[in-house]
Amino acid sequence: MANPVFSSSEIFGEPRRGRAGTAAYGGPRAAQTGATAQAGMDAATLEQMYGAPSATTRDTARLTYDDVIVKTGGLLALLVAVAAATWYLAPGLFWVGMIAGLVLGLVNAFKREPSPALIVAYTVAEGVFLGGISYLFQSMTFNGTAVQPIVLQAVLGTFATFGAALALYSSGKVRVTPKFTRWLMIAMVGYLAFSVLNIVLSFFMPSSGFGPLREGGMGLLVGLFAVGLAAAMLIVDFDNIKRGVQRGAPARYAWSAAFGLIVTLVWLYLEILRILAIFNRN
Template identity: 75%
Template sequence: MTNPVFTSSAIFGENRRGRGAAQQRGPYAASGAGTATMPGQEAGSLEQMYGAPTATSRDTGRLTYDDVIVKTGGLLALLVAVAAVTWYVAPGLFFVGMIVGLVLGLINAFKKEPSPPLIIAYTVAQGVFLGGISFLFQNMTWDGTQVQPIVLQAILGTFATFGVALFLYRSGKVRVTPKFTRWLLIAMGGYLVFSLLNFGLSFFVASEGFGPLRNGWMGVAVGLFAVGLAAASLIMDFDAIKRGVEQGVSAKFAWSAAFGLIVTLVWLYLEILRLLAMFNRE
């Protein structure tokens, strides 16, 4: 796995072993609702079972897709609200939001049990960071009379990429295989080293505002590559969540799944926003 939220979790990380064990239990293994059926079971009981309403996390205490969707949507709404307030009130606080968000992100990523208050606090910090950095990047496009609406474009681009990644994963056109995972790990490791080097050099070498290694065509190429990495990471996140649901993990881990998606979406948005700022900078 590439997202540390899922990588460090024994809950979401047991993919191949969990699936293999389920297959070895044979054709009479537990069904999706967790109820075993045997050949001699009465027809009346089967009819009653299949006619019953679908179990929810409240009924079973297990993780469901609805849980993840609701919590992710709530965190996204909070993120956008805080970012909007920061944009209009105190965009200069983006650096504080970045530091606090980084610390809380690491704490949440490596906690064995999800902490809703810490996840919410992380979302607030990231909202402060995104509101301020979005204000800064959009002002880079000022041509003396107006600015380009790159923030709106980045938001639309983020959701469009999310939708395409989800479609490709659900359709089976892109599958998470060991080869796919290995490639993504190597690519993201290389991108991390490149980004750290670029950040370090920015203190000593003049640049256009994005670091000396991200000037001109090279910056655009690296940005496009990073967007592709973030999209691939989304697919890995979808696969981890699917495994969690299939394995019947506790419903409380919906917070971890939602947090992992927020981390990837924030990264994706920043990469798209940076690209648009490069294209539109005067």
């Protein structure tokens, strides 16, 4: 998968296969045992099972959509709070947040087990980065008479894109197929190479803060392409979360799912913010 947060985990990726071609989560012996036990159930046992209250997350210790929603919402609230504090108190610290966020993001992405403490630390670092970079981009749109509210516009655009991606995936109009993920991976590699080249050239060629390859009309087109990639990434993220829920992943992996969504949303917000800054500055 394109998002390393999900693709590096066997919980959300494709199921592994056993020796006889069965999924690694079970096998012929497990299936036979389950069938035997089910055949041995009497009517009284079945009646008792049907009459019992529904199992909760605490009872099953399995991943649910509610877990993912609650943890994602909590991390988003923390992200916004830290970003707002950084905006008003110390916007110049965005470099610290950027470096810390990059390191913590890589550590969390490739950990086999989710670490709530490290995920929260990543969210705080990204909040510092977003608060400072948002303040910088907002200041760049000052034209002598007014400052364009590009931060608010970027926030609204991010949530609108998130909602549209979720609606398309839920409706079944967009399906995550091997061809879809293969195209997304190729596009992501190309965009990453382009971004690295833009950063390198910015040390040797003059630019207005976005890099020589992200200026003017070219920058707007690249930004729109990146927003499309981020939206496609969200759809893949939704599909990975669905896989985890259907497989009965442990409840602790709700932290991994929430972290993956936060990573994509941060990227989406930055791309929309950059588009608005370039457009209003021109």
